[in-house]
Amino acid sequence: MKITKLVVASHNAGKIAEIKTLLSPLHIEVVSAAELRLGDVEETGTTFEENAKIKAETLTLQCGIPCLADDSGLCVDALNGRPGVFSARYAPDRDFSKGMQKLLEEMKVSGSDNRKAHFSCCMALACPNAKTKIFEGRVDGKIALKPSGSNGFGYDPIFVPDGYEQTFAELGEDVKNKISHRSRALDKFIKELK
Numbered sequence: 001m002k003i004t005k006l007v008v009a010s011h012n013a014g015k016i017a018e019i020k021t022l023l024s025p026l027h028i029e030v031v032s033a034a035e036l037r038l039g040d041v042e043e044t045g046t047t048f049e050e051n052a053k054i055k056a057e058t059l060t061l062q063c064g065i066p067c068l069a070d071d072s073g074l075c076v077d078a079l080n081g082r083p084g085v086f087s088a089r090y091a092p093d094r095d096f097s098k099g100m101q102k103l104l105e106e107m108k109v110s111g112s113d114n115r116k117a118h119f120s121c122c123m124a125l126a127c128p129n130a131k132t133k134i135f136e137g138r139v140d141g142k143i144a145l146k147p148s149g150s151n152g153f154g155y156d157p158i159f160v161p162d163g164y165e166q167t168f169a170e171l172g173e174d175v176k177n178k179i180s181h182r183s184r185a186l187d188k189f190i191k192e193l194k
């Protein structure tokens, strides 16, 4: 598959920065939906895959360029997989320091000492007149007792990936980009392009 220009169907600056970094070796022109003045697409699906498909297919219809959408979230075992697809909306006022406090509080109230969690990412690639392709990635880990670190975005300050003692926000982008749910999904996308 030959792609020379790709729109990232997201308005999340943290996601866009990671996707641009991870795709930089491919020498594809990567632009965000905001750079093309394309609006936000409502996430009406109930799964990461449905939402990623909706975002990618809506924008590719609008701009005629291949679109890559990322739908992702944090799934916490003690909360039966929540906030999951609702990770962005779970945070009051979309403020993730409030979202992390809310999540830590809910875990306390649950009474469970199970701190296992994972990030999931579903990437959908939609191209004009072609079937949408799906690429998935996941990283397992645990929820820290309190937020630490200042790198990354969203719930990074409370997520400690398996094999490490620090959160994604403390480990920084080099480590995160090697093992994250997003990099694992993009590895599959890159293989498909090759």
Ligand code: IMP
Pocket (backbone or CB within 6 Å): 012, 043, 070, 071, 072, 073, 074, 085, 087, 088, 096, 119, 152, 153, 154, 155, 156, 180, 182
């Ligand atoms: P959506 O895919 O636009 O619905 O948003 C996913 C939400 O999940 C983000 O706003 C973050 O809160 C969270 N999320 C997804 N990926 C990451 C990540 O790599 N680090 C931290 N939070 C993430």
